[in-house]
Amino acid sequence: MSREWTIKFVLLAAVAAIIVMAGFQLYNHRHYRTSIVTGPGVTKVVKLSDYSEGLKGTMADTNVFFLEGKEEGGTVLILANTHANEPAALLSALILLENAVVDKGTLIIIPQFNNSAGRNTRPGDGYPLYFEIPTDWGSKKFRMGNRDASPLDQWPDPDVYVHYPEKQLLSFLDVRNTNRTWPGRKNGPLMERVTYGAMQIMREEKVDIAVDIHGAETMFPVTNCIVAPDKSMRIAIMTSLTVKSRERFDNHVESSPSGFRGLSHREIGDYSDTMPFLLEAPLPFLDQPTGPKTVDLLLDGKDPFLLSLSKKRKLFVPYDETGWPMEKRVGQHCSVTLELIRQFSRKYPERTITIRNVPRYAEVVKNGVGYYYHDPAKTDKKNVYIN
Amino acid sequence: MYLQIGIILAVMVLVYALAKWRKLSIEISMLSAAVAGGIAGAFPGTPPVSQLARHLVEGAFTYLDVILVFSTATIFMAIVSESGGVNYVVRGTIKYFYNVRIIALMLLMIIILIPGALTGAGSVSLLVVGAPVALALGYLGIKKRRVAAILFIVAGLSAAAPPVNIWAMILSAGTAIPYVGFELPLGIPVLVLGTFTILSLGWRRERKMPLDTVLKEMPEVPAGMSWWRVLLPFLAFFGLVIACRLLPFSFPILGLPLEFVVAALVAWLVSPIRIKILSLSRDTMKRLLPLLATIVVVGMLQQIMTATGVRGMLSFAVISTPLILLFISLAVIIPVSEGVLTYGGAAIIGIPLIWYLDSIGLHATVAIAGLSLLWPLGDGLPPTALIGRLSVMVSEYKDSYWTFLRSTWLPWLVITIVGILMVVFSARLEFLVRWSI
Numbered sequence: 077m078s079r080e081w082t083i084k085f086v087l088l089a090a091v092a093a094i095i096v097m098a099g100f101q102l103y104n105h106r107h108y109r110t111s112i113v114t115g116p117g118v119t120k121v122v123k124l125s126d127y128s129e130g131l132k133g134t135m136a137d138t139n140v141f142f143l144e145g146k147e148e149g150g151t152v153l154i155l156a157n158t159h160a161n162e163p164a165a166l167l168s169a170l171i172l173l174e175n176a177v178v179d180k181g182t183l184i185i186i187p188q189f190n191n192s193a194g195r196n197t198r199p200g201d202g203y204p205l206y207f208e209i210p211t212d213w214g215s216k217k218f219r220m221g222n223r224d225a226s227p228l229d230q231w232p233d234p235d236v237y238v239h240y241p242e243k244q245l246l247s248f249l250d251v252r253n254t255n256r257t258w259p260g261r262k263n264g265p266l267m268e269r270v271t272y273g274a275m276q277i278m279r280e281e282k283v284d285i286a287v288d289i290h291g292a293e294t295m296f297p298v299t300n301c302i303v304a305p306d307k308s309m310r311i312a313i314m315t316s317l318t319v320k321s322r323e324r325f326d327n328h329v330e331s332s333p334s335g336f337r338g339l340s341h342r343e344i345g346d347y348s349d350t351m352p353f354l355l356e357a358p359l360p361f362l363d364q365p366t367g368p369k370t371v372d373l374l375l376d377g378k379d380p381f382l383l384s385l386s387k388k389r390k391l392f393v394p395y396d397e398t399g400w401p402m403e404k405r406v407g408q409h410c411s412v413t414l415e416l417i418r419q420f421s422r423k424y425p426e427r428t429i430t431i432r433n434v435p436r437y438a439e440v441v442k443n444g445v446g447y448y449y450h451d452p453a454k455t456d457k458k459n460v461y462i463n
Numbered sequence: 464m465y466l467q468i469g470i471i472l473a474v475m476v477l478v479y480a481l482a483k484w485r486k487l488s489i490e491i492s493m494l495s496a497a498v499a500g501g502i503a504g505a506f507p508g509t510p511p512v513s514q515l516a517r518h519l520v521e522g523a524f525t526y527l528d529v530i531l532v533f534s535t536a537t538i539f540m541a542i543v544s545e546s547g548g549v550n551y552v553v554r555g556t557i558k559y560f561y562n563v564r565i566i567a568l569m570l571l572m573i574i575i576l577i578p579g580a581l582t583g584a585g586s587v588s589l590l591v592v593g594a595p596v597a598l599a600l601g602y603l604g605i606k607k608r609r610v611a612a613i614l615f616i617v618a619g620l621s622a623a624a625p626p627v628n629i630w631a632m633i634l635s636a637g638t639a640i641p642y643v644g645f646e647l648p649l650g651i652p653v654l655v656l657g658t659f660t661i662l663s664l665g666w667r668r669e670r671k672m673p674l675d676t677v678l679k680e681m682p683e684v685p686a687g688m689s690w691w692r693v694l695l696p697f698l699a700f701f702g703l704v705i706a707c708r709l710l711p712f713s714f715p716i717l718g719l720p721l722e723f724v725v726a727a728l729v730a731w732l733v734s735p736i737r738i739k740i741l742s743l744s745r746d747t748m749k750r751l752l753p754l755l756a757t758i759v760v761v762g763m764l765q766q767i768m769t770a771t772g773v774r775g776m777l778s779f780a781v782i783s784t785p786l787i788l789l790f791i792s793l794a795v796i797i798p799v800s801e802g803v804l805t806y807g808g809a810a811i812i813g814i815p816l817i818w819y820l821d822s823i824g825l826h827a828t829v830a831i832a833g834l835s836l837l838w839p840l841g842d843g844l845p846p847t848a849l850i851g852r853l854s855v856m857v858s859e860y861k862d863s864y865w866t867f868l869r870s871t872w873l874p875w876l877v878i879t880i881v882g883i884l885m886v887v888f889s890a891r892l893e894f895l896v897r898w899s900i
Contacts, residue, residue, distance in 0.1 A: 199527075
């Protein structure tokens with residue numbers, strides 16, 4: 077064999093080894109299953125495909141958890157992992173799912189709303205594949221997902237995404253983004269079927285308020301806030317003022333732009349009787365000018381570049397050496413969600429929703445997020461949902 | 464952190480320079496830089512060494528969709544060319560407009576603008592209509608160097624033209640600004656700058672031959688070739704693109720690659736001569752391989768730069784620049800970011816930049832439109848130089864790449880000035896957005 081062929085053969089073998097190794101890791105990530113422990117409040121678990129038949133048998137189908145109170149009242153829907161690279165949403169939803177007890181009304185939680193995106197990675201952006209939350213019984217491991225659904229589940233993309241039904245032109249990528257495909261269609265692309273399923277839940281279960289939980293860059297003006305359309309504005313403002321005065325954290329209110337289509341805070345309000353709210357907590361990991369995209373950055377939100385930019389007043393949130401730890405973000409989401417429900421119940425007493433046993437901001441910051449998760453190994457198997 | 468990332472960046476630059484010094488190709492040099500950066504980053508665990516292979520492979524898929532479009536569009540155009548369609552179009556253009564130069568030039572400019580405007584990719588313009596337009600410009604007495612320059616600038620403008628502008632779409636998606644109101648802020652400058660480019664570079668006739676001689680010199684057209692045989696494949700392609708746009712809720716999503724495949728099959732079926740489609744496709748892919756390899760490696764480089772923090776540090780450097788200096792440096796930063804990262808530059812630098820400009824009272828939509836004019840210029844810059852290399856390829860210009868690039872200086876300068884002024888005065892130009900909606 078000539079020297080040239082030997083080099084070619086060695087390089088080919090090296091490339092093959094790298095591909096096999098990487099392929100194995102990526103396959104494992106897509107098929108890694110997270111244990112979700114249902115708490116004492118969960119009364120029923122169904123699939124999203126029960127409301128949107130087109131999801132049956134697809135990776136986009138996901139669990140829908142019902143927590144029904146003994147007394148009748150209003151209904152609230154919580155959506156998390158709409159963007160699966162904003163993990164504070166999932167972590168907050170799981171705290172509610174594992175701990176909440178509903179006395180009056182109904183709480184519906186979809187913790188892995190864009191299930192396909194949760195099994196996707198983000199080529200070019202160097203994300204870690206997993207992150208772990210420390211708990212009293214060890215650590216709980218989660219997949220780090222992507223903003224958009226996996227092309228393995230929905231492909232090809234159009235050259236430009238035409239929003240249904242408003243016909244606004246959006247980026248081709250947004251056809252896989254479940255915060256651009258609202259209100260969705262029964263037989264549309266897969267992600268439109270996902271949002272259609274949620275819209276059907278809202279219509280059939282007479283959902284009063286929907287809370288879509290997110291995270292956003294510190295350099296993004298719409299961060300650390302509640303986004304609400306006109307119909308939800310009063311409750312959003314009252315919530316913002318109350319958490320500021322009682323719990324000492326800022327969470328301002330942003331108005332949902334009427335000309336920007338496909339977003340949950342716009343379309344849910346326009347195409348159903350439900351009042352939508354979108355929560356944003358700062359997520360430094362998503363900012364562009366940061367150091368390496370590590371699990372530490374994801375969890376503690378500490379970054380020297382952002383600190384320097386903060387001193388130059390180029391961030392939209394307060395930022396210091398403590399960063400924006402996960403506890404703060406999850407704590408905010410828990411408190412704001414509970415306060416939205418409380419304010420709604422005050423305004424519409426006949427549709428009151430009463431929830432207890434959910435920690436608020438100060439408790440989550442003090443105890444940590446993992447404190448509220450239960451060990452699936454020590455839980456009755458019928459109460460553990462693996463996805 | 465600064466020192467750690469600085470060392471990793473230095474390793475990457477050094478390895479790239481060494482590879483180029485050893486006369487390795489651009490693709491191999493960039494791959495070497497990516498691998499070296501990854502290994503250097505693995506020492507402090509950014510990324511962990513166990514994840515290095517995964518980052519390289521995952522990054523390689525960053526621009527898979529672009530690769531599919533390139534491949535299918537080039538095969539489509541190769542079939543049209545092999546069937547004699549290209550020669551037929553060139554002959555027709557010369558025959559009817561040879562003596563009405565301004566109309567011929569404007570017509571050729573619009574022909575280049577359309578495919579890129581519809582798909583958001585200047586490369587598609589070059590792959591679909593680049594070769595026949597280059598021939599036509601050549602017969603109009605324009606030197607090959609200037610032909611390549613015209614193709615490069617106008618194809619770049621076609622990518623920025625509405626309705627589909629990928630940079631604006633990436634920025635709109637990343638900054639939560641609706642992708643609406645871009646028609647006039649993009650359409651007007653693209654048409655004005657396109658006209659300026661084709662007239663400034665193409666008005667001078669280097670040589671003039673009698674029309675009869677030109678027609679005699681031109682390659683023969685196969686017997687049986689006709690306008691409908693040329694037009695049908697293009698009608699199939701644009702028909703599918705337009706159908707997706709006009710009937711978005713009833714027409715299936717095909718995607719650009721499949722639309723090109725359908726058009727290629729139509730071109731093959733209506734060809735007056737028999738074409739060996741498999742061997743032609745194989746040869747075309749061989750020709751395209753260096754370009755595809757560049758795109759694959761750019762994705763890997765981007766992923767490693769992000770995982771190591773190099774990308775973040777570069778983004779930080781841009782955002783930290785004082786405002787006046789920032790405006791001036793846009794002339795360099797934006798094209799260079801495109802040259803290194805292609806569309807990745809819009810995400811890395813563009814998104815934080817737009818947030819920053821928005822926060823100081825500038826109009827985000829107009830500012831995005833202004834920046835969109837600058838990004839295509841970077842497609843002529845190494846290491847990627849995607850559009851530049853394609854322009855040289857389709858125009859069959861054989862001389863030095865830098866000589867070609869130098870000949871674009873005048874439209875390059877004017878486009879840069881217009882783009883930066885649009886950013887600086889974006890608030891005053893807000894009416895263009897209002898008039899578009």
